[in-house]
Amino acid sequence: MSATTAMEVNAEARRILAVSISKLYASRTQRGGLRLHRSLLLSLVMRSARDIYHSSRESEELCGPQPAAEEPEQPMDTGSRPGERAGLPEPQPRHEPALSPSPSSAPPPVPRAEEPASAGEGCDGETSEDKENWSPARRSRKRRGKASAAPDFLPSKRARLEPGEERYAAPLGSCRAAAGLSLSARSLNQVIAAF
Amino acid sequence: MGEDTDATPTLNHRGFLPDHNYVTEADIISTVEFNHTGELLATGDKGGRVVIFQREPEGKTEPFSQGEYNVYSTFQSHEPEFDYLKSLEIEEKINKIRWLPQQNAAQFLLSTNDKTIKLWKVSERDKRPEGYNLKDEEGRIKDISTVTSLQVPVLMPMDLMVEVSPRRVFANAHTYHVNSISVNSDFETYMSADDLRINLWHLDITDRSFNIVDIKPTNMEDLTEVITAAEFHPHHCNLFVYSSSKGTLRLCDMREAALCDKHSKLFEEPEDPSARSFFSEIISSVSDVKFSHSGRYLLTRDYLTAKVWDLNMESKPLETYQVHDYLRSKLCSLYENDCIFDKFECAWNGSDSVIMTGAYNNFFRMFDRNTKRDVTLEASRESSKPRAVLKPRRVCAAGGKRRKDDISVDSLDFTKKILHTAWHPTENIIAIAATNNLYIFQDKLNSELH
Numbered sequence: 001m002s003a004t005t006a007m008e009v010n011a012e013a014r015r016i017l018a019v020s021i022s023k024l025y026a027s028r029t030q031r032g033g034l035r036l037h038r039s040l041l042l043s044l045v046m047r048s049a050r051d052i053y054h055s056s057r058e059s060e061e062l063c064g065p066q067p068a069a070e071e072p073e074q075p076m077d078t079g080s081r082p083g084e085r086a087g088l089p090e091p092q093p094r095h096e097p098a099l100s101p102s103p104s105s106a107p108p109p110v111p112r113a114e115e116p117a118s119a120g121e122g123c124d125g126e127t128s129e130d131k132e133n134w135s136p137a138r139r140s141r142k143r144r145g146k147a148s149a150a151p152d153f154l155p156s157k158r159a160r161l162e163p164g165e166e167r168y169a170a171p172l173g174s175c176r177a178a179a180g181l182s183l184s185a186r187s188l189n190q191v192i193a194a195f
Numbered sequence: 196m197g198e199d200t201d202a203t204p205t206l207n208h209r210g211f212l213p214d215h216n217y218v219t220e221a222d223i224i225s226t227v228e229f230n231h232t233g234e235l236l237a238t239g240d241k242g243g244r245v246v247i248f249q250r251e252p253e254g255k256t257e258p259f260s261q262g263e264y265n266v267y268s269t270f271q272s273h274e275p276e277f278d279y280l281k282s283l284e285i286e287e288k289i290n291k292i293r294w295l296p297q298q299n300a301a302q303f304l305l306s307t308n309d310k311t312i313k314l315w316k317v318s319e320r321d322k323r324p325e326g327y328n329l330k331d332e333e334g335r336i337k338d339i340s341t342v343t344s345l346q347v348p349v350l351m352p353m354d355l356m357v358e359v360s361p362r363r364v365f366a367n368a369h370t371y372h373v374n375s376i377s378v379n380s381d382f383e384t385y386m387s388a389d390d391l392r393i394n395l396w397h398l399d400i401t402d403r404s405f406n407i408v409d410i411k412p413t414n415m416e417d418l419t420e421v422i423t424a425a426e427f428h429p430h431h432c433n434l435f436v437y438s439s440s441k442g443t444l445r446l447c448d449m450r451e452a453a454l455c456d457k458h459s460k461l462f463e464e465p466e467d468p469s470a471r472s473f474f475s476e477i478i479s480s481v482s483d484v485k486f487s488h489s490g491r492y493l494l495t496r497d498y499l500t501a502k503v504w505d506l507n508m509e510s511k512p513l514e515t516y517q518v519h520d521y522l523r524s525k526l527c528s529l530y531e532n533d534c535i536f537d538k539f540e541c542a543w544n545g546s547d548s549v550i551m552t553g554a555y556n557n558f559f560r561m562f563d564r565n566t567k568r569d570v571t572l573e574a575s576r577e578s579s580k581p582r583a584v585l586k587p588r589r590v591c592a593a594g595g596k597r598r599k600d601d602i603s604v605d606s607l608d609f610t611k612k613i614l615h616t617a618w619h620p621t622e623n624i625i626a627i628a629a630t631n632n633l634y635i636f637q638d639k640l641n642s643e644l645h
Binding site: 006012019 | 391482
């Protein structure tokens with residue numbers, strides 16, 4: 001897989017994960033209670049997206065590091081990360097354990113997806129993928145077209161945002177995506193089973 | 196197939212406001228079912244109501260009113276409930292209606308919501324006793340002193356009244372949401388299926404049911420598939436089939452064991468690895484399964500296709516029909532707008548030669564198994580003036596060569612979906628539920644099935 005294709009697949013996988021998580025949370029407030037079938041299908045999609053995301057990341061590593069200069073940005077980002085993480089209100093305790101053991105390799109940075117919410121894989125251990133800052137040219141967090149149709153998904157304990165609103169601390173939202181991405185298979189099913 | 200289908204639409208039994216585009220959610224039709232003779236047609240809606248239509252007898256002087264369906268009875272089958280233990284609201288939406296074969300003057304039907312199945316008796320009253328001794332015609336108690344002789348009340352004809360009463364309530368047997376009910380050919384038992392279990396009931400016994408299928412894993416985290424639909428074989432009272440979210444069908448024989456977790460036959464088509472995508476599992480989930488009238492074949496519907504299976508061949512379907520393959524490249528958008536979770540039903544015609552299923556934009560499709568021809572028709576006000584002939588529609592790929600009246604994939608209205616359809620058991624009459632409207636189409640030219 002070429003690096004570009006891997007990046008695209010990667011971005012797509014992240015986006016689908018973001019959409020899936022928001023659907024899963026929305027279904028909790030649905031009338032009639034949680035639908036087991038729907039939750040199962042959502043978790044299967046999330047698992048596919050996660051698997052494809054991981055395999056495309058691996059293929060990127062194989063392709064070699066990208067020339068973009070993200071190294072200088074990293075220390076800054078790393079410094080800010082723990083602060084952000086500490087500030088992250090607990091939404092899903094079961095995801096936290098999954099975060100720490102997740103491998104913290106140093107993959108080359110992935111170009112950030114259009115939506116800020118799905119960026120920021122940096123919560124995974126030592127950050128090497130600082131989506132926000134890897135290229136000044138792409139610092140803009142403006143939503144772009146249809147690809148960012150997914151609303152900012154949120155932890156259930158925080159106020160729901162209307163679509164179109166952005167949480168000022170976008171990296172927090174991105175941590176959620178990261179949390180989603182590093183879910184183990186057990187965690188995915190735990191999400192379903194817990195309902 | 197080439198049949199010309201006359202439109203004799205039965206609309207507006209819900210008080211639809213013609214000037215507004217919105218639809219009251221409670222009026223959305225959630226199930227449609229003909230009875231065994233086709234004389235009655237029942238619809239259930241999201242508000243828990245059931246409306247029964249009756250076909251006018253043929254032979255009336257006015258030729259065009261032959262065989263039209265008119266409202267026969269309306270009643271509230273289920274009410275919203277609250278499960279206090281789980282703090283969950285139980286929707287009153289009618290998921291399925293199944294008629295019992297008629298055994299006496301009354302008609303019986305089973306209707307179910309997510310948790311409770313009810314048996315309703317529908318009977319007619321066209322006579323009433325008159326000439327009581329103690330009451331006068333209005334029901335007021337007579338002054339005893341005015342009664343000088345005794346009379347025997349006689350039955351006098353009255354305007355037809357249709358009475359509906361709940362005869363049985365089958366409750367508290369399902370932890371998960373009931374998706375199917377099916378009456379057995381022995382006319383004594385029926386089954387109800389939820390996401391993980393199937394229960395067998397006797398129609399006369401409400402406090403007890405037998406669990407015949409249980410696919411709940413010990414650890415819910417190991418859950419990989421759920422039951423999506425189930426049906427009894429039309430002739431063999433020991434056989435039934437259930438479909439799963441993985442796209443498999445299992446035929447079970449109740450004679451083999453009390454718990455039919457082990458299937459007698461497993462119908463599964465191996466997945467095409469080249470077609471794998473994020474959404475492969477969702478689109479392979481079977482949304483409906485129906486035995487053919489002969490009992491020889493099974494019809495299944497998944498998101499993009501309808502398949503006919505031969506009971507004697509488990510390895511792959513006999514026939515696969517693409518319902519709307521042009522959506523295959525749009526699965527991601529359909530996932531985002533939730534349309535990919537839509538559960539379409541499917542139906543056989545009386546002779547098992549034609550299958551029918553719904554699609555988007557109020558289109559529905561019919562496939563002739565013998566001639567291999569198919570047609571796409573639309574159920575809408577504009578195209579359904581009474582006695583108008585329905586015009587076949589075509590969907591062309593975006594940017595493709597477009598004929599007049601074709602509609603491009605991008606212009607399809609995904610909020611207008613036809614999930615529920617039913618075919619008269621013997622004649623070419625179909626009932627199509629389009630959101631809150633019911634359309635009934637009759638094929639006047641080819642009334643006999645061939």
